[in-house]
Amino acid sequence: SHVSQELDTAKCAFDPSAMVTDACVSYGTINKLNDDVYTLLQSLTTETDFFSYYRLNLFNTECPFWSDANSMCGNIACAVNTIESEDDIPLTWRSEELSKLEGPKANHPPRRVQAERPKERPLQGMLGEGVGESCVMEYDDECDDRDYCIPEDEGSAGKGDYVSLVDNPERFTGYSGPGAHQVWDAIYRENCFMKSTEEALEDQSHHVPLGGLQAASDFRNVLQKESQRLDGLELELDNECLEKRVFHRLISGMHASISTHLCWDYLNQTTGQWQPNMQCYKERLHDHPERVSNMYFNYALVSRAVAKLRKHLQSYTFCTSDPVQDFDTKQRVNELAEILARPPRIFDEELMFQDPIAHGLKDDFRNRFRNVSRLMDCVGCDKCRLWGKLQVNGYGTALKVLFEYDETKNGENPPLRRTELVALINTLGRISHSLAAARSFHEAYEAGQEHAFPLHHYAPLAPKNAEVTPDKEQPRRVFHDGAGNLYYEENDDSEWYHGGQKMEGRKPWEYPARPETATPYDDLVTEWTVIRDTTLYVMKSWIGIPHTCYGIVKSEIERLWAFWLGLPVPPRQWKLKAPGSDDPMRRSVDYKEL
Numbered sequence: 164s165h166v167s168q169e170l171d172t173a174k175c176a177f178d179p180s181a182m183v184t185d186a187c188v189s190y191g192t193i194n195k196l197n198d199d200v201y202t203l204l205q206s207l208t209t210e211t212d213f214f215s216y217y218r219l220n221l222f223n224t225e226c227p228f229w230s231d232a233n234s235m236c237g238n239i240a241c242a243v244n245t246i247e248s249e250d251d252i253p254l255t256w257r258s259e260e261l262s263k264l265e266g267p268k269a270n271h272p273p274r275r276v277q278a279e280r281p282k283e284r285p286l287q288g289m290l291g292e293g294v295g296e297s298c299v300m301e302y303d304d305e306c307d308d309r310d311y312c313i314p315e316d317e318g319s320a321g322k323g324d325y326v327s328l329v330d331n332p333e334r335f336t337g338y339s340g341p342g343a344h345q346v347w348d349a350i351y352r353e354n355c356f357m358k359s360t361e362e363a364l365e366d367q368s369h370h371v372p373l374g375g376l377q378a379a380s381d382f383r384n385v386l387q388k389e390s391q392r393l394d395g396l397e398l399e400l401d402n403e404c405l406e407k408r409v410f411h412r413l414i415s416g417m418h419a420s421i422s423t424h425l426c427w428d429y430l431n432q433t434t435g436q437w438q439p440n441m442q443c444y445k446e447r448l449h450d451h452p453e454r455v456s457n458m459y460f461n462y463a464l465v466s467r468a469v470a471k472l473r474k475h476l477q478s479y480t481f482c483t484s485d486p487v488q489d490f491d492t493k494q495r496v497n498e499l500a501e502i503l504a505r506p507p508r509i510f511d512e513e514l515m516f517q518d519p520i521a522h523g524l525k526d527d528f529r530n531r532f533r534n535v536s537r538l539m540d541c542v543g544c545d546k547c548r549l550w551g552k553l554q555v556n557g558y559g560t561a562l563k564v565l566f567e568y569d570e571t572k573n574g575e576n577p578p579l580r581r582t583e584l585v586a587l588i589n590t591l592g593r594i595s596h597s598l599a600a601a602r603s604f605h606e607a608y609e610a611g612q613e614h615a616f617p618l619h620h621y622a623p624l625a626p627k628n629a630e631v632t633p634d635k636e637q638p639r640r641v642f643h644d645g646a647g648n649l650y651y652e653e654n655d656d657s658e659w660y661h662g663g664q665k666m667e668g669r670k671p672w673e674y675p676a677r678p679e680t681a682t683p684y685d686d687l688v689t690e691w692t693v694i695r696d697t698t699l700y701v702m703k704s705w706i707g708i709p710h711t712c713y714g715i716v717k718s719e720i721e722r723l724w725a726f727w728l729g730l731p732v733p734p735r736q737w738k739l740k741a742p743g744s745d746d747p748m749r750r751s752v753d754y755k756e757l
């Protein structure tokens with residue numbers, strides 16, 4: 164089918180209508196990359212305090228483009244458009260309820276108050292106990308004119324709130340109808356860079372003046388050059404609205420990603436069941452393969468931006484007062500950037516805008532993006548506005564990094580605010596999840612299934628147990644494989660050691676692939692080794708139960724005794740733990756043992 168061609172084709176011939184050859188990478192390569200980073204990205208966005216809280220101005224803003232009086236419902240206060248008769252369904256399933264934000268919220272304290280509060284608790288527990296507030300608080304309120312988005316606090320009295328992204332997943336909210344369409348229409352209208360002079364003049368009242376004609380011709384020059392470089396052909400380029408296509412792909416890809424999520428996490432408002440909706444997928448994505456293709460384009464663009472930040476992120480402080488969380492977050496981010504930076508390069512921003520003649524275009528692009536950012540204030544559903552704003556900021560940050568950053572330098576680059584970094588990584592997390600969900604939908608659809616398949620099995624996750632080792636001041640990552648072996652990482656450079664021996668070619672939680680030379684006999688021996696080890700492990704655990712219980716009781720009595728005598732109570736020596744990815748029972752075949 165067309166979609167499978169779109170998804171699986173290994174070639175990406177230059178196609179003027181597809182516009183950007185820079186992201187000319189096979190869909191298969193992107194799927195493979197996504198398989199490698201999916202779990203890491205999801206863990207980063209849901210398990211670290213730094214990336215699971217976002218600061219934004221959600222309520223103190225007004226839609227600057229139209230007002231309630233003359234619009235078809237675009238403003239925040241305006242009721243969301245919902246299914247025919249919502250009165251018949253329970254309150255919790257109504258769009259009005261689904262649209263509301265959930266979970267704790269913390270105000271961003273003004274500068275004067277910031278100075279008075281302790282560095283560890285700048286938000287005074289407002290997000291709940293156990294949240295590393297120094298990982299969430301953003302001290303940098305400055306703006307930079309190289310930003311593609313409106314800094315969240317611009318033009319409003321409030322400095323925004325911190326909200327939990329984990330408590331407010333992007334999913335079906337029921338927000339639809341003319342209000343939602345009006346916003347999407349306005350966003351797509353932003354993309355026409357090259358218009359007739361009359362139209363351009365007419366538009367001056369609505370938009371920031373842009374010099375679009377100059378930009379369009381700049382862009383055409385760049386494209387012409389690029390196409391010649393690629394295949395020596397003079398391309399027939401459409402005379403009208405050329406730039407529109409790059410911009411269009413970004414917006415359309417974001418729209419498609421939002422649609423994928425609402426179809427994946429869909430609520431049947433009459434039965435109250437949350438489940439993937441195949442019909443929704445078919446109508447919004449399957450029947451429009453170019454939308455799926457635009458999501459892939461966005462993936463390439465945003466992941467390249469993260470890869471480009473690799474050096475910058477190595478020296479980034481995520482949490483000022485929580486070294487273990489800071490270390491853990493940094494390790495995961497570094498690993499993500501490292502995987503994304505592996506060849507082949509999937510997006511080549513140097514082919515765009517970098518040409519000195521294309522300066523007008525860059526400003527134009529930036530200004531249009533700012534307008535899209537402002538349009539987000541016209542979205543009449545809190546949760547949708549949250550994710551809409553976050554993703555526009557994420558794409559804006561990706562563009563800023565792609566076109567304003569020099570990856571070899573550090574000091575001279577524009578500052579990267581916490582909000583931008585959180586938006587960037589979460590936006591990548593969103594597209595990553597969209598690609599995975601679209602693939603599951605697609606495969607189930609092709610197989611004639613009514614329901615989507617579960618998400619693919621992704622690469623197991625690296626351990627997250629950062630520990631402060633006694634012999635080092637810095638925390639470093641250690642990995643316990645559950646069979647009594649301890650591995651540790653040296654020099655923050657992903658070199659893993661076991662008993663002083665460096666592990667070549669793999670991480671301790673990875674298992675070597677089956678060598679091409681392995682014979683069926685090797686397979687048999689390997690399988691037998693696994694069965695034998697597993698049986699021994701289980702037997703050993705059972706035999707060890709009395710000893711373990713004795714140890715627990717003894718240590719608890721000692722603690723109680725110390726407490727009774729008024730002495731310092733020693734820390735607990737044991738803990739209950741659910742099996743994780745480091746569980747040896749999850750071991751797969753280890754050929755290295757052969």
Ligand SMILES: Cc1cc2nc3c(=O)[nH]c(=O)nc-3n(C[C@H](O)[C@H](O)[C@H](O)COP(=O)(O)OP(=O)(O)OC[C@H]3O[C@@H](n4cnc5c(N)ncnc54)[C@H](O)[C@@H]3O)c2cc1C
Pocket residue numbers: 333334335336337338339340343344346347414415416418419420421422425454539542546547548550551
């Ligand atoms: C910023 C924003 C965030 C939103 N977030 C959510 C959310 O989190 N949860 C939720 O349930 N709803 C959300 N919505 C609403 C949702 O996007 C749809 O508007 C709604 O579900 C109605 O869908 P629809 O089928 O009428 O078409 P819409 O998705 O509203 O699309 C309008 C028109 O745009 C065109 N179009 C659609 N998709 C694409 C594409 N990928 N590329 C190019 N053109 C396209 C089609 O011609 C379509 O008729 C959000 C809306 C906005 C504006």
